[in-house]
Amino acid sequence: MRYAVGYIVIILLCLTFMNTYPVVNMRTMLCESKRSAMQNQSAIIASSLSSLTVLNPDEVEKVIRLLGDLDMTRLIVTDQAAAIVYDSSDNEGNRGRYALFSEVTSALEGNFVFYYKFGDAGTRSRAAVPVMYRGKVIGAVYLYEYSTEHAQLVSALRTNLRSISLAAFAASLLLAVLLAYLLNHRMRRMVRGIKSIADGHYETRIPVEGRDELDELARELNVLALRLQQTEELRHRFVSDASHELKTPLAGIRLLSDSIVQNEDMPPELLREFATDIGQEAERLSRTTEKLLQLTRLDVTGKDKLGPVEVDQVIHSAMKMLSVLATERKVTLEQKLGEGCVIYANADDIHQVVFNLVENAIKYNVEGGRVTVLLYARDGDVCLLIDDTGIGIPEEDIPHIFDRFYRVDKARNSARGGSGLGLAIVKDTVEKHGGRVTVSRRENGGTRFSVRFPLWHEKEGEA
Ligand SMILES: Nc1ncnc2c1ncn2[C@@H]1O[C@H](COP(=O)(O)OP(=O)(O)OP(=O)(O)O)[C@@H](O)[C@H]1O
Ligand SMILES: [Mg+2]
The missing domain is CATH 3.30.450.20 (PAS domain)
Incomplete structure (x- = not known):
C-alpha cells in the first residue's frame, strides 16, 4: 500500500x-x-x-x-x-x-x-x-x-492537457492497484512458504515463475529449505545409526549379565570368560561414544588452535603410538617422509587423521603384511600416501567407505572392534582443513589412502 x-x-x-x-x-x-x-x-x-x-x-x-x-x-x-x-x-x-x-x-x-x-x-x-x-x-x-x-x-490547450492527464492518472491508478495486488499476492505466498518451512515442513517449496528479485529470493529460500531437509535427513539417519550401534553392545552386555545371574553354579572359567566379554563390549561402547563426541566436536570447533603444522612430526608420533599394535598383528611399518611439508591446521586433528588411517592399514592387514607411509610436497600441495598389503576393500564398498558407521563386513569388523566412524572422522577433518582424501585399490592387493592438503607458505600468515 x-x-x-x-x-x-x-x-x-x-x-x-x-x-x-x-x-x-x-x-x-x-x-x-x-x-x-x-x-x-x-x-x-x-x-x-x-x-x-x-x-x-x-x-x-x-x-x-x-x-x-x-x-x-x-x-x-x-x-x-x-x-x-x-x-x-x-x-x-x-x-x-x-x-x-x-x-x-x-x-x-x-x-x-x-x-x-x-x-x-x-x-x-x-x-x-x-x-x-x-x-x-x-x-x-x-x-x-x-x-x-x-x-x-490557451484554454483549448488546457482542456486537452486536462483530459490527457485524467486518462493517464486513471491508467496509472489502475496499474498501481494491480501491481500492489500482484506484489502483495506474491509476498503472501512467500511468507506462507517460509512459515511452513519454519514449522518444520522442509519439503515445502515456494513457486518460482520468473527471474525478478522476488523470484531470486524464492529460489534462495528453496535452496535453504533443501539444505535444511538434507540436514534433517542426515540427522535422522545419524541418530538411528548411532542408537543401533549403541544398542548392539548393550544387548550383548545384558545377555551376558543375565546368563551370569540366572546360572548360579556357573564354573569360574566360564564366569571369567563372560566377564571378559562384558568388559570388551563396554570398551567398544566407550570407543564408539568417544568417536561420536569427536565427530560432533568437529562440527562445532571454530578456527582456534590453528597454526603451521609439520606433518612429518605428527606422523612420527602417531606411528610410535601404533607400533605396539603393529607388532601384535605382525605387520611391518615403513615411512618415507619428505621435508618442508608444513600445512596450516590444528595439530591434534591431523594426528587423528594419520592415526585412523594407519590404524586401519594395520587392523585390516594380514600377518606378515606391510604398511608404508609416504609424505612429500608437490604442486603447492602436501601429499600423504598410506599403502597397505592388507585384505583390501571390495570395489562396490568404495563409494560408501567414508559414510558414518559403514563397515565392509559387519561380522568381521565386530570381531576387530571397529565402530565404522574412523574414516568419517578422517574425511570431515581433512575437508575442514581444505584438503581432500581418496581411496583406491592397489594392483597387488591392499589399499591406498591418499590425502592432500594445501601447502603453507610463511608469507601467507594465517591465510
Ligand atoms: N586399509 C583398509 N583395508 C581394508 N579395509 C579397510 C581399510 N580401511 C578401512 N577399511 C574398511 O572400511 C571400514 C570403515 O573403516 P573405519 O575406519 O571408518 O571404521 P572401523 O575401522 O571399522 O572402526 P573405527 O571407528 O574404530 O575406525 C572398515 O570397517 C573396514 O571394513
Ligand atoms: Mg578405523
Missing part, C-alpha cells in the same frame, strides 16, 4: 507539472509573437506617416486609408504634444483632445512601448511608436487590440 501511495504521489506531481509548464510556455510564446506583430505594424504606420512634415488630420486619414484594413481594435495618431490627430474608433469626437496614456508619453520620448495582458476571456495588447521626421519626433502612433484568439488557444 505504501509503495502504491508513493507511486500515485509521483504521478500526481508529474501531471501537475505537465498541466502548468506547457501553458506558461505557450503564453510567453504568444506574447512574443504579438509583440513582434504589433511592432511591425506600428513601425509601418509610423514610417508611412513620417513622409508628412506636419501631422494634420486629413493627411493622416488619407495615409491610413491608403494602408488598408489594419485589423486593430483601435488606432490613435497624436502630434508631438500628444493631441489626438486621428482615432479609428471615433474619428471626429476625440480629435484635438490629449491622449495622455503612458504609452503615448513614452513613445513621444522616442521609445517603442509594448504592453500585453492575458485574461481568460481575451488578451489586451498595446503598442506605441514615435513618428519621426528628419530625426525629430513629430508625433506618436498608438495601437490597441483586444482579441479572444490567444485565450481560446
Whole structure:
C-alpha cells in the first residue's frame, strides 16, 4: 500500500507539472509573437506617416486609408504634444483632445512601448511608436487590440492537457492497484512458504515463475529449505545409526549379565570368560561414544588452535603410538617422509587423521603384511600416501567407505572392534582443513589412502 501511495504521489506531481509548464510556455510564446506583430505594424504606420512634415488630420486619414484594413481594435495618431490627430474608433469626437496614456508619453520620448495582458476571456495588447521626421519626433502612433484568439488557444490547450492527464492518472491508478495486488499476492505466498518451512515442513517449496528479485529470493529460500531437509535427513539417519550401534553392545552386555545371574553354579572359567566379554563390549561402547563426541566436536570447533603444522612430526608420533599394535598383528611399518611439508591446521586433528588411517592399514592387514607411509610436497600441495598389503576393500564398498558407521563386513569388523566412524572422522577433518582424501585399490592387493592438503607458505600468515 505504501509503495502504491508513493507511486500515485509521483504521478500526481508529474501531471501537475505537465498541466502548468506547457501553458506558461505557450503564453510567453504568444506574447512574443504579438509583440513582434504589433511592432511591425506600428513601425509601418509610423514610417508611412513620417513622409508628412506636419501631422494634420486629413493627411493622416488619407495615409491610413491608403494602408488598408489594419485589423486593430483601435488606432490613435497624436502630434508631438500628444493631441489626438486621428482615432479609428471615433474619428471626429476625440480629435484635438490629449491622449495622455503612458504609452503615448513614452513613445513621444522616442521609445517603442509594448504592453500585453492575458485574461481568460481575451488578451489586451498595446503598442506605441514615435513618428519621426528628419530625426525629430513629430508625433506618436498608438495601437490597441483586444482579441479572444490567444485565450481560446490557451484554454483549448488546457482542456486537452486536462483530459490527457485524467486518462493517464486513471491508467496509472489502475496499474498501481494491480501491481500492489500482484506484489502483495506474491509476498503472501512467500511468507506462507517460509512459515511452513519454519514449522518444520522442509519439503515445502515456494513457486518460482520468473527471474525478478522476488523470484531470486524464492529460489534462495528453496535452496535453504533443501539444505535444511538434507540436514534433517542426515540427522535422522545419524541418530538411528548411532542408537543401533549403541544398542548392539548393550544387548550383548545384558545377555551376558543375565546368563551370569540366572546360572548360579556357573564354573569360574566360564564366569571369567563372560566377564571378559562384558568388559570388551563396554570398551567398544566407550570407543564408539568417544568417536561420536569427536565427530560432533568437529562440527562445532571454530578456527582456534590453528597454526603451521609439520606433518612429518605428527606422523612420527602417531606411528610410535601404533607400533605396539603393529607388532601384535605382525605387520611391518615403513615411512618415507619428505621435508618442508608444513600445512596450516590444528595439530591434534591431523594426528587423528594419520592415526585412523594407519590404524586401519594395520587392523585390516594380514600377518606378515606391510604398511608404508609416504609424505612429500608437490604442486603447492602436501601429499600423504598410506599403502597397505592388507585384505583390501571390495570395489562396490568404495563409494560408501567414508559414510558414518559403514563397515565392509559387519561380522568381521565386530570381531576387530571397529565402530565404522574412523574414516568419517578422517574425511570431515581433512575437508575442514581444505584438503581432500581418496581411496583406491592397489594392483597387488591392499589399499591406498591418499590425502592432500594445501601447502603453507610463511608469507601467507594465517591465510
Ligand atoms: N586399509 C583398509 N583395508 C581394508 N579395509 C579397510 C581399510 N580401511 C578401512 N577399511 C574398511 O572400511 C571400514 C570403515 O573403516 P573405519 O575406519 O571408518 O571404521 P572401523 O575401522 O571399522 O572402526 P573405527 O571407528 O574404530 O575406525 C572398515 O570397517 C573396514 O571394513
Ligand atoms: Mg578405523
